[in-house]
Amino acid sequence: MRFVAVYRVRSDAASIEARARAIAIEQSIEAPLEAVRDDYVRSEIVGEPGDIREIAPRLYEVEIGLAAATVGADAGQLLNMLYGNSSLQTDVELADFRLPDEMLARFPGPGQGLAGLRARVGAGTRALSCVAIKPQGLPSAGLAALVEAFARGGVDFIKDDHGLADQAYSPFAERVPACAAAARRAADRTGSLARYVPSLSGHYGAMRDQIAIAREAGLDAVMVAPMIAGLSTCQALAADNRDLAFFAHPTMGGAARIAAPALLRLFRLVGGDVGIFPNYGGRFGYSRETCLALARGLRAPWGGLKDATPTPAGGMTTARVGEMLEFYGPDTMLLIGGALLAAPTDQLTAQTAAFARAVAGGSP
C-alpha cells in the first residue's frame, strides 16, 4: 500500500526526472539503490516517482508514491516521510499529500466536527464567532475580566492568545479556572455559555496535566500548536480525549515550504476540530486562492474523518465580517483578535456583541 506526496520542485526540463528519482530515494531509503539488496525493500519500500507536471516555467509538480508501512500509525513519522530530509533542500516544497482510506483510518481526525461545535453553542447552521484574549503579560484576573466582557457580548468561543503558555504572570493552573469561572458568570446573565479555550504548551505529559486542569474547570475545548508540540503529541491527545474540541494554531507553520492547505489538512488529520489560519488581506501572505483551497481541504469528505472548521484570523474587523461570510460561507468560524481589544474597556462587551451579531447573520 502506497500513499502519495506531491512536491513542487524548481528545476529545468532536462533534470526534473532525475530530481524526482532523487527525491523518491531521499524520502524513502536514503541510500544508493545499489545498496538495496533486499527484494521486499526494493519493491515495496523504495519511493516511486509518478506524475510530473510543469505548472510554471521551471516549476514542476512531482508525485512520489511512498510505502504506508514506513509510517505505521504515527503522525510525526508521516511528516518525517512526507518532507523530513527534503525540507532541508531549497528547491523542494511539500505541495500536497494523499492517503489511502486504510491508512487514514489510523488517525483520529476531529472529534466533534463543525456540527459538534455548533451543537455545543446552539448555533444552528450559522457561522461561529471566536475572540482571543491578550496581550500576554496581563495577570490571570485581567485575562479573566476580558473573558467576562467578551462572553457577555455573546461570542461563541474565547481562546487564549497563542503566546499564552504557563508563564509566571498568568500560570495555567491559575488562569484557566479563573477564565472558566468568568465565562460561567457571564452565562448566568446571558443564558448561554461562551466556550473558553485555553492554550496547551510543553510536552505530551505536561499537556495531559493541563487537560486535567481544563476538565476540572468544566471546559470542553483546548488549543494546540501542532508544529511546536509535534504532530505525534497532538494525535495522542486527540485520540485520548475524543470529547474535547481541539483548536489547531498554525504558529511555526513556516511559509513557502509546506503549502498551507496541506499543512492544515495535517492538523485535521491529528484531530484539529478548528483549523486557524492567516486570512487573506491581513498581515500574512496567504492569497484568496490559498485560503479557499485550504477551507475546501478542511471541509471535504476525507475517509471517515469528521470535518474541521476553517477559521480565518489576522486583521479581522467587524466591518469585514460580511465580506468574510460571503467568501467562506457559513461553515466557518471567524476569529477576531487585536481589533476588538483596541476598543475602550467599557465598550468591549458592546463591540463584541456587534461582532457576534454580524457573524450570526445580523448587521454590525
Place this chain on the structure above:
Amino acid sequence: MRFVAVYRVRSDAASIEARARAIAIEQSIEAPLEAVRDDYVRSEIVGEPGDIREIAPRLYEVEIGLAAATVGADAGQLLNMLYGNSSLQTDVELADFRLPDEMLARFPGPGQGLAGLRARVGAGTRALSCVAIKPQGLPSAGLAALVEAFARGGVDFIKDDHGLADQAYSPFAERVPACAAAARRAADRTGSLARYVPSLSGHYGAMRDQIAIAREAGLDAVMVAPMIAGLSTCQALAADNRDLAFFAHPTMGGAARIAAPALLRLFRLVGGDVGIFPNYGGRFGYSRETCLALARGLRAPWGGLKDATPTPAGGMTTARVGEMLEFYGPDTMLLIGGALLAAPTDQLTAQTAAFARAVAGGSP
C-alpha cells in the same frame, strides 16, 4: 530581562523601521499597541526593536528584544516566541538568537559534551566516527547484521537511519535489543564496544517507553528529531536522562526559514550532544560558511552548557575524510551513510575499518 531574536528581513530602506516595529509586536503581544493599557505589559512585555543593519541590498538584519518572562523554561515556547507567527510571513527569516545566562540556565544542554562522548569510546582527542544502518524495510535481523559488520570495523557510533521508527518490519522493541546484542558480539572480538544509537519516535510518553527499552538493552545513547518531536519533548527527555547521549537529527528543519546555525544551537539548548547537519558539497544546500558557523555555534562556550559535537553528514565518503578533518578539525564526528552500504556485503567490515581508521587519523 530580555533575550534577543535576530531576523533577516527583505524590505526597502523606507519601510524597514516600521517593519521591525511590526515584527516586535507580532512576536510579543500580537495586538495593536493602543490595546495595551497595562504598564507592566507596555514596559516589560512588548518587543523592543534594536539594531537594524543592511547586510545586502534590500536585506536587513533586525534585532528584537523579547521578554524572558514570556518563555519561562519551556523550549517549545521559546521557539514560539522567537519565530511562531513570523514564520508564516514570507519576508522574515530567523537568523540568530541570544539568551542571557540566567535564562540559558533553565535549559539542560548536552549531558555529555564532546569530552563525555570521547571518554565512552576511548577516543582520546581524535575525531569520532559514526555510521547509519539502513535501508528501512529490512527486518530487525538484517539491521542487526549491519550493526555487527560495522562494529567489527571499529567505528565509534552506529545510529539508526532517521527513517527507522516503530514500523512493523522492525519494531523498536525487537530491533533495539537485537542491534544492541550485535554490537556486544562484535565487541567480544574487537575489545571495544561500538555504541548503537536507536532513533526515538512518537510523543513524549512513547519516547520514554522507548528509552526504557534502550536502557534495558544496555544502551547509553539515543537519537531524536527535535523539529518533529517538538523541542519541549526533547528538553524533557534530556533533563530526565542526564546519563544518556542525545543525537539530534535535523529532519524537518526546513531550509531558508531558520538559519542553520541557529537551528543547531536550539538542538544544543534542549540537550543534543551530537548535532547532525547536512555537510557542504553533499546533496543539501548548506555552504562552507554555514557549516563553519554552525560548528562554531555548537562548540563555543555558552553559559554553563556543555558543547555539542558537530556531525556533518550527507554525501560523506572515506575519500573525503581527510578534507573534512582539515575543514572541521578533530572536535568533530564524521557520519557516513549510504556510501558504505553500497559496498558488497562481504566487504562491509573492511570498508568500515578503512573509514574508522581514516577518521582516527590513519590513512584510508
